[in-house]
Amino acid sequence: MKHEYKDANKILPYGELLRGLANQGYLVKSDLKKFLRNRGIFFNSSDKEKLVPCISTLILSPVEFDELREYQNTKEDNFKKNTSRLKWNSDSTIFDAVKNLSFTGVIPNEGYNFYLVKEPNINLDQKNKNKIRIEYELERNDFNKSFYESTNRFKGEIEIEKISDDEIRITKSYTSSESNFVGDSLIRIAEKHFKDNNLVSKNEILRKILFSDFSNEDRIVFFYRLSSNTNSIYFTFKDIVNMEFRPDNNEKLPIEIDWMKNKSELKIRGKSIHNTFFIKEQKYHKNLQFWEMESSYSFKFESYEGNCNVVFSFKDYLNKNDRAEFEINISNFSLVNGSEFTSRDKLVIKNKLLRLFEDNKDIVYTNFLKYLADKNKAPSIDDY
Incomplete structure (x- = not known):
């Protein structure tokens, strides 16, 4: 901001x-x-x-x-969200687990041109002691720019929730590379705190949704389940409007899509692009590495009605390859009678919608893991 x-x-x-x-x-x-x-x-x-x-x-x-x-x-940049999970090894609530959490060393003292405006704030929910939020705000100074550009502030949030007796979910919300850096730092600090206090096993690894978790075929199935097959009382799928992908250099391309050879990045924008033959027909999916899909929706939520686009993405794939982490964000956003709402009102509504999409994503991902487990399950004698 x-x-x-x-x-x-x-x-x-x-x-x-x-x-x-x-x-x-x-x-x-x-x-x-x-x-x-x-x-x-x-x-x-x-x-x-x-x-x-x-x-x-x-x-x-x-x-x-x-x-x-x-x-x-x-005015605020688009919030982006991604989630990770940890096995929980304690009867303690999240409320009790973070009481003595220290934020020392969130940003190194040297080498960075941004700093925390104030110490991260832990919001404890008295009604749900297994869910907390850590909010933070940082400032970046660009002294070589004009007065109206020289100072930027960015917000972020870490939500930690116990979702079962033996698992916690960590949701990171950020608006910039700086707030993403601070969010990752806070997650590492929280993870170390949990392990030092025997709430999480020492050898437990933070589990993220990574590009490498999927085969080429399964990844596009996951994208489709998130977009066109999403069911909700709040929003309705309209169309897939953007897809980003490239050919897999480890796979020999069929003659029909041989023109993609040596292409490092391909984008398709428009209407009904999911009906493009090499996207619609499954036989080509093993040859293509999809990392982003943007879909349009209409929504009715509380007293609000409008349209928005949601981007489902391994956005850093071209830089991080298999280590790219999955995230979602809302791009285009409009309200019916939008002129009646202030910019601040629109930001609040937009973030509420993003939370709904994030909750739905978590359900889709959980079900997709079950789908993968069933698909990959070795046949037993009972299957014959």
């Missing part, structure tokens, strides 16, 4: 300085158009190329500058 300049109360930008502020990504077209409308200036176009020059010609009042600053302070 862009964080306001520490001396913002002492300046009132105009001209090129105001143009640079209005042109930032966190000020979207609807914000700028609404800002101008309040000034009595109306545009048929929503292009920032036309809105920004107009704003840069204005002399703002302090109240109007505060309005732009409020737009800035309510």
Whole structure:
């Protein structure tokens, strides 16, 4: 999240300085158009190329500058979520397990241009002592940038929940590479704390959903189960709108898709792309390494209604290959009567929806593990 300049109360930008502020990504077209409308200036176009020059010609009042600053302070990058699991070896609740958890050394003292704004905060649920959240916020300073770009703040959260007598689930939510780094650091600290206190066995390994956990065929089945086969009272699948993949160099390509040879990255965007022959027909799946699928949905949740896209992805596959971790996030997002909601309201709603998709993903993944176990089960004498 862009964080306001520490001396913002002492300046009132105009001209090129105001143009640079209005042109930032966190000020979207609807914000700028609404800002101008309040000034009595109306545009048929929503292009920032036309809105920004107009704003840069204005002399703002302090109240109007505060309005732009409020737009800035309510914009947040997309939250992304991934989960991991640990075998639990204790009768202790999570509530009791984290009482003496120390956050020393979350970020090394040297070599990093970001820092925690305050010590991570543990939220204990008095009604459910087997579920806690660790929230954190960090700040990054870029001193070589202009005043409106120099400071960024990012939030993150770690949720730890005991889901059975012998297993805990850890869900990481982050918005940037920096908050992802801090989230991983907090998970390592919590894991070490649990092992040092004999709550988790010393030789237990944190289990993540990794690219290498799937064969090429099983991976695309998993993607399909997450997207088009998802059932929920809150959202309805519409279409698969994006897929990213490449040919598996370890497999000889059939003649029909030999044109993919030596391609390091392929993307397909559009409508009904799941009907493309090499995606629709299973005989090609063993030859293709899919790492991302984006699907569109309509949703009705609480009093809200709208549309969104959800990205299911091993997003770091091209860099980490088999060690890439699975995550989900919401990309495009719109509400019916969206102009009636503030940016902060939309952020809250969006994060609620992401939590619903994450919960559904966990169910799908659990069932998929059972499917894989049954598929790979060696036949017994009773099967004949």
